[in-house]
Amino acid sequence: MSTQQPDPQAGAAVKAADRAHVFHSWSAQGLVDPLAVAGAEGSYFWDYDGNRYLDFSSQLVNTNIGHQHPKVVAAVQEQAARLCTIAPGFAVDVRSEAARLIAERTPGDLDKVFFTNGGAEAVENAVRMARLHTGRTKVLSAYRSYHGATAAAINLTGDPRRWPSDTASAGVVHFWGPYLYRSHFHATTEEQECERALAHLEEVVAFEGPQTVAAIILETIVGTAGILVPPAGYLAGVREICDRYGIVFVLDEVMAGFGRTGEWFAADHWRVTPDLLTFAKGVNSGYVPLGGVAISAEIAATFDRRPYPGGLTYSGHPLACASAVATINAMAEEGIVENAARIGESVLGPGLRELAERHPSVGEVRGLGVFWALELVKDRVTREPLVPYNASGEAAAPMGAFAAACKKAGLWPFVNMNRTHVVPPCTVTEAEAKEGLAALDEALTVADRYTV
Structure with missing residues (x-):
């Protein structure tokens, strides 16, 4: 996989230009802090500081064929x-x-x-x-x-x-x-x-x-x-x-x-x-x-x-x-649709259900192919969400902490309300899917701290 040498100075310049001129969607402009992306390939993208992320968001659930095919x-x-x-x-x-x-x-x-x-x-x-x-x-x-x-x-x-x-x-x-x-x-x-x-x-x-x-x-x-x-x-x-x-x-x-x-x-x-x-x-x-x-x-x-x-x-x-x-x-x-079906049936589905057995923060696992969600809860019995509906600020902190843990583990998540969506490219390999599951396993220990 081709990556470039870290260049923090270039990354800082990209971010500065963004903050000077780009108006971001769905964001309070004074609070947004976008990651400066240097490149991408396959199931991964990376920043100017040399950090590489496994893209379990497929950006906005759209890079089905992966980056830079x-x-x-x-x-x-x-x-x-x-x-x-x-x-x-x-x-x-x-x-x-x-x-x-x-x-x-x-x-x-x-x-x-x-x-x-x-x-x-x-x-x-x-x-x-x-x-x-x-x-x-x-x-x-x-x-x-x-x-x-x-x-x-x-x-x-x-x-x-x-x-x-x-x-x-x-x-x-x-x-x-x-x-x-x-x-x-x-x-x-x-x-x-x-x-x-x-x-x-x-x-x-x-x-x-x-x-x-x-x-x-x-x-x-x-x-x-x-x-x-x-x-x-x-x-x-x-x-x-x-x-x-x-x-x-x-x-x-x-x-x-x-x-x-x-x-x-x-x-x-x-x-x-x-x-x-x-x-x-x-x-x-x-x-x-x-x-x-x-x-x-x-x-x-x-x-x-x-x-x-x-x-x-x-x-x-x-x-x-x-x-x-x-x-x-x-x-x-390349059999990419078939790959999505196989990865969902043999790797993601079983792997996510196994995570749910070990992490009290996981209330439900659901999905097909490379289209899955983990619903995170405070209490499995009452099914109280880990954060309230449409939470923001301090009320949304538990999901923020979970997302930060994912990124620290090299996984870029798709987080919405009290859910994390597991949506890698349809081209994701078995090894990459297992790498993502391991990162989720690590991050869910953070979510578990907020359960009762």
């Missing part, structure tokens, strides 16, 4: 030499090929692709398509969800990042999805949780007026809000509700798609086909911004003679599409 880097370079950019209205080989490769892997008849620059824009356009297709306005989404930070997407989002921007006028209605560990429905089994969650959703539809509901949008596996794997039968039940009332079913696969769960799309685990499927992140591991909506034949036909009122200057950008083509082909040729 040579085939993807080469594809971007080759495309840049041939055609850097062209407007969306032209037919371009690399854009058509990216769409074909995506459509080849999406479930059912989702054979048309509208390209965006990322996941939030994909959600925005999926909602617009659903509303225009149905002539209805309301969209239902789960409280435990994240769909993006643009106008409609942030209103659809259920987690607290919605609160400062919630206009309460975007035609969005939230409902409770299944989450047995903290069941809203007083369920004690997966079957009960599924049955009661579906009954709740159908009741929300009934009380809102089915004729007013354009779409139900779900993350196939809830990502940032907890890596919540739906119980068997739930997604099929939502599909049936949508079919019965003429509601468009949208699956958000921005985080779960392209190998993350050990299948090309998480929907493949339950053999459910939505009407619209949003994607981004893993489609090209974020090497160049890209997202999109995969569209069913019926909804695509709505716009055969009726113009679709939406577009982006960089829709299907050639550099982004080239990186997607190279990513999808490399994933297929």
